[in-house]
Amino acid sequence: MTTRDIKVRMASKLKKITIKDIAKLSGYSIKTVSRVINNEVSVKAETREKIIKVMADNRFQANMFAKGLKGNKTNIIVVFVDRHDNEHLSMWHIILLKYLFNYAKVVGMKIVVSPSSSSSFSLDDTDAFNLITNGLANGVILLETIENDPRVKYFETTNIPYVVFGEPDDMTVPSVSLDNYLVGYKGGAYLIEKGYKNIMFFVGDTTFLSNKKRITGFKNALTEQNVNYKVYTHVNSMEIAYSTAKEIIGKDNIDAFYVSGDERAIGVYRAIHEAGLKIPEDIAVLGVDNLKVGEFLFPPISTIEQDFKEIAILCLDLIANQVKDEQYELTKKTYRLEPMVVERKST
Amino acid sequence: MTTRDIKVRMASKLKKITIKDIAKLSGYSIKTVSRVINNEVSVKAETREKIIKVMADNRFQANMFAKGLKGNKTNIIVVFVDRHDNEHLSMWHIILLKYLFNYAKVVGMKIVVSPSSSSSFSLDDTDAFNLITNGLANGVILLETIENDPRVKYFETTNIPYVVFGEPDDMTVPSVSLDNYLVGYKGGAYLIEKGYKNIMFFVGDTTFLSNKKRITGFKNALTEQNVNYKVYTHVNSMEIAYSTAKEIIGKDNIDAFYVSGDERAIGVYRAIHEAGLKIPEDIAVLGVDNLKVGEFLFPPISTIEQDFKEIAILCLDLIANQVKDEQYELTKKTYRLEPMVVERKST
């Protein structure tokens, strides 16, 4: 058996039935079948029914490549997650993706998740970014963005529907986010109100603007209050949160940690426990995100809620309309949700 | 301005440069440009260089739809995550996906994640499954599978490269997994060796075969040992683990929990703490997966390690070769990794 034989055999096995086949089988022209596929009105009801039956009987599926070549939509939306030093996903992604997956079905879009770097996006075809440059996906949800994100520029110039989850530097960029200034401010204010006097704020990388805003808000809440505080940036993981907390516990009479992210707070919990201290009696902890796991920590963590369901819906609505209708004009393109404190037992 | 005007304007803005343009600009024929694109040998070095320069200057990208229409590969591999009552992802997914994303780059594939149900997969175009039926993706990694998974049948009959992560009922199905029988067995044996006498085993849904095997292994380790045990199935989440543990702690002199999944173990930890008991002095806990978070629990959890990196590499190698070469024959299609106990402080 030659290579060619094998190829032929495979091809026959995979024989896709095309619009041509349906035309032949139904006795109508290709164009009429096409009309039925695309729900055009000018087809006699009887004809439509017949053709639909033939398509169903043969499990016909219109070829996406052919459609795409003619400029059609795939209705695929890609969610880009930052590569983050190759760590990619964290716990809050799980929740957001869950709602994104669910809601995508109701707006008739398909969601696909792929990694992408804000720092080094490339147009070459080893990168998932070319799902976009090729038109394979019709819209983008950018999870996290940095200042002057080159991807944003790309979407703008190429007119590709997109939205960023996070706070971009530029208010003309479509985006959905907690009001991060308020996250910092409310968290700080809450801890002060609770009577804490030495508050350590742990937050991630300041290349992400959201973090910068949290810091500003936090500082504004604490200035001119009779309170000591310190901000630790680049606390990018549970591990770093743990080791940083471990190092400073005991010094400076710390009585509260405000940790940007419940996931990181797990590390802080551990450092406190190891020091033989009690939460909240000796040291309080306030997190952000309201992750499920927070309720199961001991004690359950007080946190700033992030309404991921709402966020998912806003993100998808923002782009789904543009994907469906190129002329669609966004009336409102930036959403800032108000953060709320969820008080549990750690404060 | 008419609708048509807008369309035209957009079109011109988006004007993609094609192989035809490159041909014209370089002074060669379309076919020769195509040869360069596809690295065919029979092109004079000088010609190749000239054409490459023109392509680079114009940021040319070959159109994937056109390629696809001609039967070309996209080198996209889709990872299907089970919808799991709309919860989709859990913590171990984060780790596996991380390695999948990373390793995909080295084998020249693009990874894309999408939800899919083993129970109700559909061929209609609202479902991400048609990334496959349309040939938009060339291979599949199926995260978890059930008995008689209809998707597996589909891949088999259509000859689509795939691999399941998990233990299918059928040994002819390409798969990578921990040896789940051994997971159950080793965990049980370890706890016995440690002297525990009343061991509760928490495990998820038994529609997933992996769980069935863990149970069998566990039981085999414990029978004829002078030990009490009980198996709780359908413990599908942290919450259920928590409430189930809460209900039974105190009864039956339980001295150890063996929890299939570190994530669920977090719930058990909480139940134990709430009861005012100490880990491991009063009750021991052994998890599975070796999640990062396990090291930060208090005390750090002993667990059965799952080598996600190795798993990711095996999964990708298994399909990447088939994607690249249709005639590629798998010499070995099922991998069962040996689980290892990682002892920390909870046992």
Add this chain to the structure above:
DNA sequence: TTGTAAGCGTTATCAT
């Protein structure tokens, strides 16, 4: 209401 023919951007065939 239906059909014919051209074209989307590639690759494959067969020349030269």
Add this chain to the structure above:
DNA sequence: ATGATAACGCTTACAA
């Protein structure tokens, strides 16, 4: 080593 031309499966003018 290079090129003309026909596919691939669909949509869109334009006719009928």
